[in-house]
Each structure stands twice: as structure tokens, then as C-alpha cells.
Amino acid sequence: MNRTKRKIFETSMRLFAEKGYDGTSIEEITSAVGVAKGTLYYHFSSKEEIFNFLIEEGMKLLKNSINIKMQAQKKYIDKLRAIILIQIKIISKYENFMEIVFSECWGNSTRSMTCQKYVNEYLNIIKNILQEGMDKRRT
Amino acid sequence: MDAEILATEIYGIACSNLYYKKTKELVIEKLYKEIDRNFIQSLKK
Numbered sequence: 313m314n315r316t317k318r319k320i321f322e323t324s325m326r327l328f329a330e331k332g333y334d335g336t337s338i339e340e341i342t343s344a345v346g347v348a349k350g351t352l353y354y355h356f357s358s359k360e361e362i363f364n365f366l367i368e369e370g371m372k373l374l375k376n377s378i379n380i381k382m383q384a385q386k387k388y389i390d391k392l393r394a395i396i397l398i399q400i401k402i403i404s405k406y407e408n409f410m411e412i413v414f415s416e417c418w419g420n421s422t423r424s425m426t427c428q429k430y431v432n433e434y435l436n437i438i439k440n441i442l443q444e445g446m447d448k449r450r451t
Numbered sequence: 452m453d454a455e456i457l458a459t460e461i462y463g464i465a466c467s468n469l470y471y472k473k474t475k476e477l478v479i480e481k482l483y484k485e486i487d488r489n490f491i492q493s494l495k496k
């Protein structure tokens with residue numbers, strides 16, 4: 313990601329967290345970043361595309377962090393511990409991202425559905441770890 | 452134990468952690484130990 317795109321990404325994340333997606337305009341984003349609208353549209357075709365990119369990148373980071381940690385853990389309890397710790401660290405470092413995920417996940421808008429899709433993928437990772445642990449305890 | 456329900460509980464912990472961070476100073480180690488003691492340990496039983 314080049315510097316301008318990253319700045320748009322980070323500024324949008326902050327504004328979406330502070331004011332909500334609907335409360336944030338493209339003009340506010342470009343003003344806060346210090347670029348012209350044309351520059352923003354070079355990187356993202358719409359506010360919705362910024363949002364989708366934000367959610368996708370954030371959830372990718374979360375899932376990749378978990379997958380890396382999971383490889384080092386054998387017991388399912390230690391895997392759950394790793395997930396809890398990663399969640400706390402992500403919240404500590406990327407508070408705005410988590411705030412957006414929690415607040416935009418509700419409703420039937422395309423945006424909400426996008427959020428829900430990624431959250432469900434994340435929940436499935438956790439569920440599979442739990443199920444694996446439960447199955448092992450039964451055998 | 453229902454794996455699906457537990458998974459949403461763990462996700463819910465993240466939500467409550469976010470609220471905690473917004474209202475108090477988040478000390479990662481302290482928060483992690485509390486969750487481990489009150490939630491993870493109970494799963495071992």
C-alpha cells in the first residue's frame with residue numbers, strides 16, 4: 313500500500329469510528345488527509361469501497377495473526393488463550409477498526425452484510441478450534 | 452458445551468474489552484489474566 317492510500321485508509325478508519333460511516337463524507341476524508349477528491353478516487357472508487365477494504369484488511373490481519381499463533385499451540389485451551397490475547401492486542405492497537413466492526417455489523421445494508429460475512433468467518437475459526445478440543449476430550 | 456455459542460461468547464469478550472479500553476486504561480496482561488481465570492479455566496472443567 314503506498315503512502316497516500318495508507319493515509320486515506322487510516323484517516324477513514326478514524327473518521328468512521330468517530331462519526332460512523334453515514335456521518336462521514338468523502339469531503340471530510342479528503343480534507344483530513346489533505347488530498348483532492350481526484351486523488352482519493354484514484355485509490356478508491358467510493359466511500360463504500362474504502363469501507364470494504366478497511367474491513368477486509370483488518371479481518372485479514374486478525375485471521376493471519378490467529379493462524380500464525382495456532383501453529384505454535386497444540387492444546388485447544390492454549391489456542392483459545394492465544395485468540396483471547398490476539399483480540400486484546402488488536403483492540404489495544406486498532407481500537408478504531410474494532411469499533412467499526414462492532415457498530416456496522418447490524419442491519420441489512422450491503423455494508424452490514426460485508427461485516428457479518430467476515431465476522432462469521434472469524435467465528436468459524438474459533439468454533440472449529442473449540443469443536444476440535446471437545447472432540448478430543450470425548451475420545 | 453456448544454462450540455458455536457462459545458465462539459460467540461469469545462467474540463463478545465472482544466466487545467467488552469473494547470468498552471473497557473474506551474472507559475479505562477487497558478493493561479493487556481491484567482485483562483488477559485482476568486479472562487483466563489474467569490473464562491478459559493472454566494472450559495477446562
